[in-house]
Amino acid sequence: MTNCQHCQKPMKPIAANLLCASCRENYWALIRQLGHVQLPALSSIMLKQAHIGATGHAPSRGSAPMPIDTHAQALITDSEAWLAEQAGKIRSAYAGYGWRKAWLAILSNRHTILDMPTAADDYAALEHISRRNEAALTPEDELIILGTCPTCRHQLTGTPDAESVTCQHCRSEWAAPAIKAARDQRLWQVQITGTPSDAAKELKRYGLTISRNLISQWLRRGKLHATPTKHKRQYTFNLGELAALLDCHR
Ligand SMILES: [Zn+2]
Ligand SMILES: [Zn+2]
Structure with missing residues (x-):
């Protein structure tokens, strides 16, 4: 052999x-x-x-992005x-x-x-x-943020099911799952203030699909510890918490 x-x-x-x-x-x-x-x-x-x-x-409207x-x-x-x-x-x-x-x-x-x-x-x-x-x-719009290049710290994007990713900046190549895992850890340091719909849109950039209704539901049930702001329906969300809840929900 x-x-x-x-x-x-x-x-x-x-x-x-x-x-x-x-x-x-x-x-x-x-x-x-x-x-x-x-x-x-x-x-x-x-x-x-x-x-x-x-x-x-x-480019004219309606053409592919x-x-x-x-x-x-x-x-x-x-x-x-x-x-x-x-x-x-x-x-x-x-x-x-x-x-x-x-x-x-x-x-x-x-x-x-x-x-x-x-x-x-x-x-x-x-x-x-x-x-x-x-x-x-x-x-x-089909590309997601996979994470950050460990060598040069530039953002790495790719298709959601990519197995590996090449940094467009320094040309180094990485295994996508490890890059994503590191990204999910760092999401705990990312906060976003807005409506549940804003939070859902933000997560979508990372390839994490969640409906604004589900986020609202978690808020009502106290599952999600977002901080209310003085504006109606606006909260400060922790993306790491949202991603983790989504992971359990799947
Ligand atoms: Zn072979
Ligand atoms: Zn790089």
């Missing part, structure tokens, strides 16, 4: 094959997605941004470089191809790509690229 060079699970040794069957599948799916979905979508963001810049108009990312061009460059590098490994002349041709060359050389001695590293690099692309392509 040997270990898959990507997921480290033991696997039957297959000649010149460093990735297990499921990693090969996933790797291939990422390659397909890169050229089929991500690069075209990033290119269209670039075009839209160029257009908005040129006219000075905000602008994704967070202003580095679409950097993401495209990284994605294209990855494709060119892989294509160049198939045949050195392919390295000069534009991304679409490089991608098609890769697709028609599945075995060469998957059996490449560098496949494990190439897959890891692509995973990283793909995750950043994915984050940039997710509309901002």
